[in-house]
Amino acid sequence: MTYKSFRIGLQPEWLLQQKTSAISLSEVLSLLAAIDATGNITGACKACNLSYRHAWGTLRRFEALFGVPLLLTRRRQGTALTPFASRLLWANRRIEARLMPTLESLASELQEELERLLPRNDQPLRLHASHGFAVEALMQHMEGRSPGMELRYRTASEALASLERHECDLAGFQIPLGRFEPDILAHYLDWIRPKQHCLIHLAVRNAGLFVEAGNPKKIRGIADLARNDVRFVNRQIGSSTRRLTGLMLAEQGIGEHQVQGYDTNEFTHMAIAAHIASGMADVGIGVETAARRFGLDFIPLVKERYFFALDRRNLDNPSMQALLQIMQSREYRSYIGQLAGYDSSLTGDVQQFEDTFPGTNA
Structure with missing residues (x-):
């Protein structure tokens, strides 16, 4: 019954x-x-x-x-x-x-x-992940289908800690491609066990600066965040975007105290975009989709890969296979691919951690 x-x-x-x-x-x-x-x-x-x-x-x-x-x-x-x-x-x-x-x-x-x-x-899958457009779309595509999905919005660190404590079945996290990847990955390895966990690839997405339409302040890059006439809005403490922002500022030799508004926090990419669109700040950092939806200009900085981490032993469970079937479907991949700044070519692919991140098989 x-x-x-x-x-x-x-x-x-x-x-x-x-x-x-x-x-x-x-x-x-x-x-x-x-x-x-x-x-x-x-x-x-x-x-x-x-x-x-x-x-x-x-x-x-x-x-x-x-x-x-x-x-x-x-x-x-x-x-x-x-x-x-x-x-x-x-x-x-x-x-x-x-x-x-x-x-x-x-x-x-x-x-x-x-x-x-x-x-x-049956029991629904438990997903802990930061808010994102592909995650939001996945919940919509899972609606009404067995076994269902229970979602808790958490920072990537919180989600991975929940996975380690067996409080969720899937934990969402994002890693920037390129020079910032090692620092972000090293932080996540406090909770990820490469021999125990595997990955489901969700999407690649563009992250960058949000500025007002027409870019009236002529903001070009991270160095402009230190200008006296530029107001910044940040993501909340513990978020991956805030950690990435800190790394990019450090690379430019800019201290947090030099950025006007560094301690002004919002909890989602859409909230960052709304903050800027309403004139309360001049610039923020987030994914391209949010900027486009609020009519903002977008200055790309990095590409991020978004993954779900899970215990390898759960991969063959019927509920997990049902999820993979949805993620690998033409309908879902097409929807993600139409989001501004998203690449869905690998959406739903199962990857071994050591293959995706060589040298982390300890």
Whole structure:
């Protein structure tokens, strides 16, 4: 007997607090996003499945609540957001980019707790990994398929430590190609056992600098992070991107104290992009896909290989073979290959650690 399939989801929500009630901003934020995308109210109504009258009523209501207009109507030029509405929308995008991975991880934990109380014939795979577009896509492709996947968003170090403690079946980590690879790999070898663990190749992706569209500060490389007129936004302590940033700065002879904003942290590549797109920083480091989705310019620095580490003894388990079948499918590889800056030519390949990283067979 198996349980009836369901999926738990959590979403952030804005509430406008009043004396005796709280008003949700979800509808007006969706409407503003649609107006921003389509350039007119008619297109926004269609995208949001709202009547023209209802949409205008919603806009007028929140204009009264905020005390400022939300739209600029220009003859023959469509409709644009006012600076206040634009800032509201960007704040929402930044919040979603920052919170969604945490909420997705919490939802997965809640799902796991509930499923323990239901009869089932198989156990889902447990994946611990940092937030990434290929990981996000894998969860979507696994949805509704046996044995399922439980995801915890963790830094690469945390994920590999969980694998060593047998708290997960797969641990995601990324390694830059080239001169920074030995330093990053040496750190990961605190938890990886080359004779015990093998690898599943997920993707190769471009990592680099995010800058505002048009690059108004004329930022060209890592050395520009030390400029007095450049504001940087960093990844959180313990993340692979932050460790890589430190290595690149050291190579240039730049101390962390010389970088304005080095201690300003975001938890995902999308949150870094949203931070810059909203004007709160001039530059950050992340994967190309996030920069493109927020309309930012991207300056490539390195290519990273993203892997899942797992115990070799689990490779032949039916659940792991089912995962490999999905990862090696034309559908999944094609989806990953269409992400900006991603290469999926080796997606789903099983590799021995000592073959991928020669000299680490101890």
